[in-house]
Structures are given as structure tokens and as C-alpha cells.
Amino acid sequence: MKTMVIKVGGALLECDKGMVRLFDTLIQLQHKGWQPVLVHGGGVLVEQQLSANGMTTTKHQGLRVTPEEQMPIVAGALAGIANTKLVAAAKQVGLVPVGLTLADGNLVQAQVQDPELGCVGQVTANQPQLLQQLLSLGMLPIISSVAADAQGQLLNVNADQAATVICQLLKAPLTLLSDVSGVLDGKGQLIPELTPELAQSLVKSGVIDGGMKVKVEAAQAAARAIDNRVLVASWRYPEQLAGLIEGHSVGTQVYP
Numbered sequence: 487m488k489t490m491v492i493k494v495g496g497a498l499l500e501c502d503k504g505m506v507r508l509f510d511t512l513i514q515l516q517h518k519g520w521q522p523v524l525v526h527g528g529g530v531l532v533e534q535q536l537s538a539n540g541m542t543t544t545k546h547q548g549l550r551v552t553p554e555e556q557m558p559i560v561a562g563a564l565a566g567i568a569n570t571k572l573v574a575a576a577k578q579v580g581l582v583p584v585g586l587t588l589a590d591g592n593l594v595q596a597q598v599q600d601p602e603l604g605c606v607g608q609v610t611a612n613q614p615q616l617l618q619q620l621l622s623l624g625m626l627p628i629i630s631s632v633a634a635d636a637q638g639q640l641l642n643v644n645a646d647q648a649a650t651v652i653c654q655l656l657k658a659p660l661t662l663l664s665d666v667s668g669v670l671d672g673k674g675q676l677i678p679e680l681t682p683e684l685a686q687s688l689v690k691s692g693v694i695d696g697g698m699k700v701k702v703e704a705a706q707a708a709a710r711a712i713d714n715r716v717l718v719a720s721w722r723y724p725e726q727l728a729g730l731i732e733g734h735s736v737g738t739q740v741y742p
């Protein structure tokens with residue numbers, strides 16, 4: 487069996503049709519002999535929950551500044567609302583999901599990335615055994631991007647970086663599914679192949695920015711770790727999910 491790590495952005499959680507299509511895709515991948523592992527974001531939900539609790543939030547270079555007092559709400563949104571919603575939707579279509587965070591099973595080691603960003607975590611791969619066991623039982627791990635450091639502090643990890651660390655941990659191919667069809671150029675056209683040189687120039691000119699800059703950098707780190715291309719595509723378009731199953735080229739291939 488071959489493992490595949492798939493990450494979905496939080497906007498998926500607002501789209502019931504998108505969730506059904508995604509889990510149908512995972513079932514078909516299982517039938518083709520793949521063992522998928524799902525990593526998810528939930529940035530939209532985090533914003534809704536912080537605002538419902540009278541809190542404001544900002545991002546710095548695509549990463550959410552996370553003061554300690556906001557961490558319980560962030561963890562509640564990602565590991566609570568988002569994770570359980572995906573687990574329930576996966577279960578509904580007959581998959582056997584197991585909801586996890588990055589803090590479970592010694593999967594990763596986490597530490598504060600930069601004190602200026604508050605409780606934002608940076609993570610390194612640690613022990614794959616928990617995931618290997620779940621996969622050998624035919625289960626679908628669904629992992630939120632909440633981690634805990636050695637001092638027991640919960641940390642908020644960008645979900646693309648969380649997916650990269652799980653890809654490094656399992657040495658498995660990685661697909662990052664967003665709400666856009668891939669990395670777009672200055673005219674809004676899809677870039678089928680993104681080399682490090684092209685990425686560098688598009689970041690420099692501001693064409694790739696915000697969440698996509700973090701995503702491309704996470705994809706490049708994963709591509710280097712597995713010495714293979716990483717796919718950035720969309721959960722929104724059925725033809726892209728079909729391409730994923732059939733192994734056709736869709737979205738943007740990010741080169742190491």
C-alpha cells in the first residue's frame with residue numbers, strides 16, 4: 487500500500503458538496519490501493535470563533551498572530567469544530583476516520599516559532615508509528631494543525647506547514663487542496679509547473695503572497711524532503727479531484 491498526504495484548506499468546511507466530493511475521492515483512492523492521510527486547516531472558522539468571542543486577529547506574512555489568551559478559541563475551532571465536522575462527514579460516507587492533532591502520538595516536536603507571533607508553532611517530524619498503525623487498520627487519520635510544545639503549551643501551526651511535516655514523517659507524496667485551482671500568475675492564469683526560480687521571482691514581485699506564499703514555501707520544503715513534486719490544486723473542481731485519482735496532471739506541480 488502507498489500512503490498519500492492530502493491537505494484541505496478551511497474554506498472546504500463551508501461547502502457540504504465539496505466535503506462529500508472530497509471523501510468520495512478518498513474512498514476511490516483507497517480502492518486504488520492508496521492509504522490517504524488528511525490534514526486540514528480552518529482559518530475561516532478561527533476568524534469566526536475569535537470574532538464571536540469579541541476578539542480581533544491579524545496575520546503576519548500569512549501566519550496568524552496568536553496571543554496566548556486566544557489559543558483556547560483557536561484550538562477549539564481547529565481541533566474541535568473543524569476536526570469533528572470532517573470526522574463526522576467521513577464517517578457518513580463509510581470511511582473509518584480517526585480525529586487527531588499534531589500533539590498526538592509523538593508525531594511531531596513543536597516549539598514557538600517567533601515570540602512576536604505568540605503561540606504560533608513550528609514543527610519537525612518525530613514518530614510515524616501511530617499513523618502507520620491506523621493506516622494498517624484501514625483507518626483514515628484526520629489531523630488538525632494544533633500542536634503542543636515540551637512545556638505543555640498548545641500552539642497554532644499553519645496547516646500547510648502541518649501537512650509538510652506529516653509528508654516528511656511518512657515520506658509520502660503530498661497534495662495541497664485549496665479554494666483556488668493552483669498557483670496563479672499575474673494574469674490569474676494557472677501555472678502548471680512552478681520551479682524554485684519562478685516561485686522566487688513571483689514572490690518577489692508580490693504575485694504570490696499571503697496564504698499562497700506560505701503554501702508554496704511549505705510545498706517546496708516537502709518537495710525537497712521527498713525529492714518529488716508536490717501538487718497544489720483545488721477541492722472545488724471535480725475534474726481536479728478526478729485527476730488526482732487517475733494520476734493526471736492537474737493544478738500546479740511545485741518542484742523541489
Ligand SMILES: Nc1ncnc2c1ncn2[C@@H]1O[C@H](COP(=O)(O)OP(=O)(O)O)[C@@H](O)[C@H]1O
Nearest residue numbers: 495496664665666668669670693694695697698
Ligand atoms: N499567486 C497566487 N495564486 C493563487 N492564490 C493566491 C496567489 N497569491 C495569493 N493568493 C491567495 O492565497 C489564497 C490561498 O491561500 P489560503 O487562503 O491560505 O488557502 P487555504 O486556506 O486553502 O490553505 C487564495 O485564495 C488567494 O486569495
Ligand SMILES: CC(=O)N[C@@H](CCC(=O)OP(=O)(O)O)C(=O)O
Nearest residue numbers: 495496527528529549550644645
Ligand atoms: C499560524 C496559523 O496561521 N495558523 C492557521 C491554522 C489554520 C490554517 O492554516 O487554515 P487554512 O489552511 O484554512 O488557511 C490559522 O490560524 O489560520
